Amino acid sequence: MTTTLIIGGAAGAATGYVHDICARALAQLRARGSRIVLTDVAENLAAAPELTERADDVAELDFTDxxxxxAWATAYAERHRIDAVMAFREYAVVAAAEVAAALGLPGNPPEAVRTVRLKDVCRERLRDLGFCQPELRLCRSAQDAADFHREVGGTVIVKPRSGSSSEGVQQVEEPRQMTAAFAASCDAAGVALVETFVGGPEFSVEGLIAGGRPRVLAVTAKQVLPVSFVECGHTMPAPIGPEATEAITAEVVGALAALGLRHGPFHVECWLTGEGVVLGELHVRQGGDWIHAMTEWVNPGLELYGSWYDDLLGRPVLLPEAPSRGAAARFVTLPSGTVSAVTGWSDIASHPDIHTADLAATPGTTLHPTTSNLERHGVFVIGTPTPSDAGPLADKLLAGLEVRVVPTEE
Structure with missing residues (x-):
């Protein structure tokens, strides 16, 4: 029997898709006969007893360290065999890579993972490798950021150096706006990343590196809110032609290979511009926002985590060539105020093609501004037998939802 060590693999049911990622992974590993060593911080373990009871060993461990x-994994491995190391969270991928390397197990090179985790380092590395990237500067003050803005002109984006979920992302049109934007985006080290705005439709690419080769499983069309860039919709597969799909696929596959990534799922953001594909942020994990579930749905029979596990053990992995079904997610984003009435949600939740539906806005709920993916007010995910049906159906269902909000008095 093999043993899989999971770094940061617990999450309470209230976390929605994060819990589902953990549950799916545990089920797929267990179905392959693996022992499971589940580690996470105490709070996450305590919130997920239905997950910890599926593990053979459970330990408190800070996945951000x-x-x-x-140190913990090395000591554990002296007493128990470990065959594979996995992590599902953005902030756990460096630890998983370091642990796998320390134990001599298959995994992504730690230096490659650290490169991907720092957006400015990754962008400059991709530029050096010949991939199109926006102009950028890692700034240590609002003045430095404003100076860069004056140099490049136009619209710039200010964001945390290593964040996720669109937290702290700001669109800035004028240098005078930079003081507030920098304050919202700078990290504990006092730095923020400023880069030129890239126009054009935005996509993400979902896949798995198996046998040392990146394999694209789906291209996803993204909908984002203006200014904050909070994601409000995903449609899979993206309703674009084969030439565009092939161009995006080739750019992403080339970048992952050039960066030296060797194993596991990936989620890569990009834009399709008049000059070609421009890569955005790269992640050595599955996509959030239920993208993992959508990827499995559009590829019938795919087990994303089981396939990853098989690859880590050196087993052959058969992956689908292209999606044969459709999926879409739509997010509810509402203005600040107090909810007075909700109509149409029951029609969404009861639709036969719905896979999950959750609305946090009920009469009497006080709503706050949506400034990141973590602050949206609801979500539903649909799956359709025909790829082209998912997006239109999701838009139709969302159009039937009415949430009345009484604005907050200032």
Whole structure:
């Protein structure tokens, strides 16, 4: 029997798709006969007893501390065999890579994972490798950021250096707006990334690196809110022609290979511009926002985590060539105020093609501004037998939802 160590693999049911990722992965590993060693911080373990009871061993471990994870895993491996190491969270991928390397197990090179985790480092590395990237600067003050803005002109985007979920992302049109934007985006080290705005439709690419080769499983069309870039919709597969799909696929596959990534799922953002494909952020994990579930649905028979596990053990992995079904997610984003009435949600939740539906806005709920993916007010995910049906159906269902909000008095 093999043993899989999971770094940061617990999440309570209230986390929605994060919990589903963990549950799916545990089920697929268990179905392959693996022992499971589940680690996470105490709060996450306590919130997910239905997950911890599926594991053979459970331990408290801070997945954001790679050194602590390596020390714990090394000591554990002296007493128990470990065959594979996995992580599902953005902030756990460095620790997983370091642990796998320390134990001599298959995994992505830690230096490659660290490159991907720092947006400015990754962008400059991709530029050096010949991939189109926006102009950028890692800034240490609002003045530095404003100076860069004056140099490049036009619209710029200010964002945390290593964040996720669109937290802290700001669109800035004028240098005088930079003081507030920099304050919202700078990290604990006092730095923020400023880059030129890239126009054009936005996509993400979902896939798995198996046998050392990146394999694209789906291209996803993204809908985002203006200014904050909070994601409000995903449609899979993207309703674009084969030439555009092939161009996006080739750019992403080339970048992942050039960066030296060797194993596991990936989620890569990009834009399709008049000059070609421009890569955005790269992630060595599955996409959030139920994208993992959508990827499995559009590829019948696919087990994303089981396939990853098989690859880590050196087993052959058969992956689908292209999606044969459709999926779409739509998010509810509402203005600030107090909800007075909701109509149409029951029609969404009861639709036969719905896979999941959750609305946090009920009469009496006080709503706050949506400034990141973590602050949206609801979501539903649909799956359709025909790929082209998912997006239009999702839009039709969303159009039937009415949430009345009484504005907050200032």
């Amino acid at each position: 790679p050194e602590a994870c390596v």
